[in-house]
Amino acid sequence: MLPGPTNVPERVARAMYVPMINHRSADFVDLYVPCIEKTKQVFKTEGDAVCLSASGTGAVEASVVNLVKKGDKVIVPVNGEFSNRLAQMIEWAGGQTIRVETKPGVTATLDQVREAFDNNPDVKAFYCVWNETSTGTMIKYLDRIKDLTSRNDAFYVVDGVSIVGGEELEMDKWGVDIAMTGAQKAFAAPPGISPICVNERTKKYMMNNPPDTMYFNLPRYFRYYDESKHTPFTPALPLLYAYNEAMDIILEEGIDNRIQRHRTCSAALYAGLSAIGLTPFANEDSRSTVVIALNYLPNLEDATFRNTLAKEFRVLVAGGFGNLKGKVFRVGCMGEVHRYHVMRTISAISSTLAMMGYDTDPEAGLKVASQKLSSL
Amino acid sequence: MLPGPTNVPERVARAMYVPMINHRSADFVDLYVPCIEKTKQVFKTEGDAVCLSASGTGAVEASVVNLVKKGDKVIVPVNGEFSNRLAQMIEWAGGQTIRVETKPGVTATLDQVREAFDNNPDVKAFYCVWNETSTGTMIKYLDRIKDLTSRNDAFYVVDGVSIVGGEELEMDKWGVDIAMTGAQKAFAAPPGISPICVNERTKKYMMNNPPDTMYFNLPRYFRYYDESKHTPFTPALPLLYAYNEAMDIILEEGIDNRIQRHRTCSAALYAGLSAIGLTPFANEDSRSTVVIALNYLPNLEDATFRNTLAKEFRVLVAGGFGNLKGKVFRVGCMGEVHRYHVMRTISAISSTLAMMGYDTDPEAGLKVASQKLSSL
Numbered sequence: 213m214l215p216g217p218t219n220v221p222e223r224v225a226r227a228m229y230v231p232m233i234n235h236r237s238a239d240f241v242d243l244y245v246p247c248i249e250k251t252k253q254v255f256k257t258e259g260d261a262v263c264l265s266a267s268g269t270g271a272v273e274a275s276v277v278n279l280v281k282k283g284d285k286v287i288v289p290v291n292g293e294f295s296n297r298l299a300q301m302i303e304w305a306g307g308q309t310i311r312v313e314t315k316p317g318v319t320a321t322l323d324q325v326r327e328a329f330d331n332n333p334d335v336k337a338f339y340c341v342w343n344e345t346s347t348g349t350m351i352k353y354l355d356r357i358k359d360l361t362s363r364n365d366a367f368y369v370v371d372g373v374s375i376v377g378g379e380e381l382e383m384d385k386w387g388v389d390i391a392m393t394g395a396q397k398a399f400a401a402p403p404g405i406s407p408i409c410v411n412e413r414t415k416k417y418m419m420n421n422p423p424d425t426m427y428f429n430l431p432r433y434f435r436y437y438d439e440s441k442h443t444p445f446t447p448a449l450p451l452l453y454a455y456n457e458a459m460d461i462i463l464e465e466g467i468d469n470r471i472q473r474h475r476t477c478s479a480a481l482y483a484g485l486s487a488i489g490l491t492p493f494a495n496e497d498s499r500s501t502v503v504i505a506l507n508y509l510p511n512l513e514d515a516t517f518r519n520t521l522a523k524e525f526r527v528l529v530a531g532g533f534g535n536l537k538g539k540v541f542r543v544g545c546m547g548e549v550h551r552y553h554v555m556r557t558i559s560a561i562s563s564t565l566a567m568m569g570y571d572t573d574p575e576a577g578l579k580v581a582s583q584k585l586s587s588l
Numbered sequence: 589m590l591p592g593p594t595n596v597p598e599r600v601a602r603a604m605y606v607p608m609i610n611h612r613s614a615d616f617v618d619l620y621v622p623c624i625e626k627t628k629q630v631f632k633t634e635g636d637a638v639c640l641s642a643s644g645t646g647a648v649e650a651s652v653v654n655l656v657k658k659g660d661k662v663i664v665p666v667n668g669e670f671s672n673r674l675a676q677m678i679e680w681a682g683g684q685t686i687r688v689e690t691k692p693g694v695t696a697t698l699d700q701v702r703e704a705f706d707n708n709p710d711v712k713a714f715y716c717v718w719n720e721t722s723t724g725t726m727i728k729y730l731d732r733i734k735d736l737t738s739r740n741d742a743f744y745v746v747d748g749v750s751i752v753g754g755e756e757l758e759m760d761k762w763g764v765d766i767a768m769t770g771a772q773k774a775f776a777a778p779p780g781i782s783p784i785c786v787n788e789r790t791k792k793y794m795m796n797n798p799p800d801t802m803y804f805n806l807p808r809y810f811r812y813y814d815e816s817k818h819t820p821f822t823p824a825l826p827l828l829y830a831y832n833e834a835m836d837i838i839l840e841e842g843i844d845n846r847i848q849r850h851r852t853c854s855a856a857l858y859a860g861l862s863a864i865g866l867t868p869f870a871n872e873d874s875r876s877t878v879v880i881a882l883n884y885l886p887n888l889e890d891a892t893f894r895n896t897l898a899k900e901f902r903v904l905v906a907g908g909f910g911n912l913k914g915k916v917f918r919v920g921c922m923g924e925v926h927r928y929h930v931m932r933t934i935s936a937i938s939s940t941l942a943m944m945g946y947d948t949d950p951e952a953g954l955k956v957a958s959q960k961l962s963s964l
Binding site: 217218219233235236266297300304305394403404424426446449450454 | 590592593594595596601602604605607608609610611612613641642643644645646649673676677680681770772778779780800801802803804821822823824825826827830904906907
């Protein structure tokens with residue numbers, strides 16, 4: 213139940229067990245083209261996709277170094293570790309960030325973002341961390357940013373690293389120019405592949421303004437793909453096989469069904485964990501449907517709690533990140549998550565709390581969760 | 589018989605088939621610390637190591653962006669695609685390259701390198717592509733560079749991407765400050781992990797001069813490792829399991845035995861393929877012991893030759909790179925390569941040439957190869 217790496221289905225794990233192929237051959241084209249095409253389907257874009265052999269942060273950095281030039285103004289909401297890191301990368305690339313800062317458990321409102329646009333008519337791009345994994349918060353108005361970016365054709369970039377595949381994304385319809393994720397989150401593939409999608413106008417911009425960097429040089433990836441369907445550098449082949457299989461599973465389930473399942477499971481987790489006496493860290497309006505951050509009860513020690521949960525019940529959850537270390541724990545609701553995972557997690561957390569001497573009401577938690585899960 | 593990705597032993601491939609773990613947990617420490625320690629043993633260094641989730645080019649770029657600052661003079665021998673790419677990266681980082689250029693099939697001599705040092709007493713670093721995979725050439729005086737770099741404590745960096753583990757490297761003894769490789773070459777692990785080793789003084793330099801970059805920010809990796817034995821970004825977990833197993837195999841065989849096996853096999857390949865009528869592309873003094881580049885015979889068409897070899901005999905070799913496309917083909921002599929691979933490759937190439945109407949003498953080729961292989 214980690215917020216990534218998430219459990220990998222048997223089919224996906226087995227897909228890695230293949231002999232090595234030449235990454236400059238037709239065998240590779242047979243592997244890579246389907247990866248790209250399925251990625252575009254999931255991101256709902258007619259643009260281009262690249263599967264980088266890197267972590268999600270690598271894909272985010274790729275977007276930054278290929279888009280942001282010296283002096284560019286970039287609006288970026290900041291409320292946690294990953295949005296801070298994003299702002300840092302934009303500044304390293306020479307960009308000037310307009311930070312819309314909010315408290316960790318709260319996302320910027322659309323009004324706050326609009327104000328930043330009003331005050332900066334010369335903005336080059338809007339960048340946001342859709343799901344701030346460190347705080348369990350999520351931006352819920354991605355479909356309404358286009359009205360703001362379209363004022364002066366600013367670029368619209370969605371860092372969807374921990375959420376694409378688990379929540380609704382309509383890249384082309386919503387006017388998103390660049391979006392990316394990591395395979396080890398809601399795609400339920402192993403870590404190490406991070407897809408990035410780019411629409412036509414952004415690709416053109418990047419091709420005309422290539423960055424002084426090699427591994428994340430997206431024009432180089434586009435050129436190799438257009439010419440031969442290869443990648444410029446040796447890709448992590450076993451992980452691409454796994455990714456391809458994971459994308460098949462997503463498309464077999466259906467993207468909309470998958471999103472509904474994530475929403476149902478997170479609603480059950482929020483309700484069930486609240487009923488046993490825990491409180492979510494995030495403000496109600498900002499709560500993520502894929503990462504649930506919970507406040508620790510008074511005197512509840514992080515390591516003891518998580519070790520007991522892992523050792524006695526084989527349920528893994530994550531600790532807090534950065535400033536929130538020891539203050540919250542985080543439950544992933546991603547990828548393969550289903551009825552069984554939700555019920556067992558609530559049961560195991562409740563039992564761990566009981567073993568540690570806290571009063572909990574497992575019956576109430578499981579009952580309300582089961583009701584919320586009735587559609588699954 | 590590709591010059592990477594090379595065949596992966598069963599044990600290594602199976603090692604990937606494990607449940608996902610938390611990369612912020614003791615389970616990860618149990619995986620990653622052995623990877624690091626074994627890497628240091630193979631590179632023969634007491635310094636630090638990082639296993640990047642990236643291709644070899646990523647590790648080379650990491651070394652550049654963490655070492656080279658604006659205006660730094662860097663001496664770099666250039667004789668092919670990868671050394672050109674390296675020089676480009678150094679320039680992108682703001683470095684001023686002193687290129688020691690030679691023809692593609694020839695490496696710079698030690699005298700030429702010394703001359704560059706003589707002419708540039710203020711040089712900040714010497715960078716070299718040890719094994720130029722694109723031309724099948726290899727620098728053979730790595731143990732004698734220290735006399736030059738020690739004049740003014742210049743940094744000495746070895747891009748060993750296609751060769752570490754297959755040829756002798758004494759990082760500390762030879763005064764090499766930074767070296768790296770890709771797992772999919774002589775280590776016989778899958779692609780996607782690229783280890784980089786850095787000695788103490790270089791680590792100190794990097795910590796004091798961190799680069800404006802995120803994914804390849806080595807000080808960040810050092811800090812995470814020193815504090816918790818973690819990596820700053822989600823690593824490609826299945827590939828680390830495979831890497832760890834591959835390192836075990838290397839240490840079980842013994843590094844010196846492994847190097848001797850590579851040398852024996854390449855000597856047999858050079859002798860055997862020459863005896864059936866082919867000529868190596870590289871000058872005799874510059875020939876690599878891990879990548880054998882061979883000139884195409886007149887009118888021998890690249891795609892037809894390699895497709896026949898692959899389809900009829902299941903032997904994969906690589907085409908030429910960059911300017912050498914269609915002019916040479918390249919045989920990897922890396923990783924698991926043993927008697928059987930050498931004999932079958934010579935036999936299959938000879939048979940393919942015969943099928944395409946060329947005169948060859950398979951008997952002579954196999955006989956001389958078998959003699960050369962007698963120690964295996």
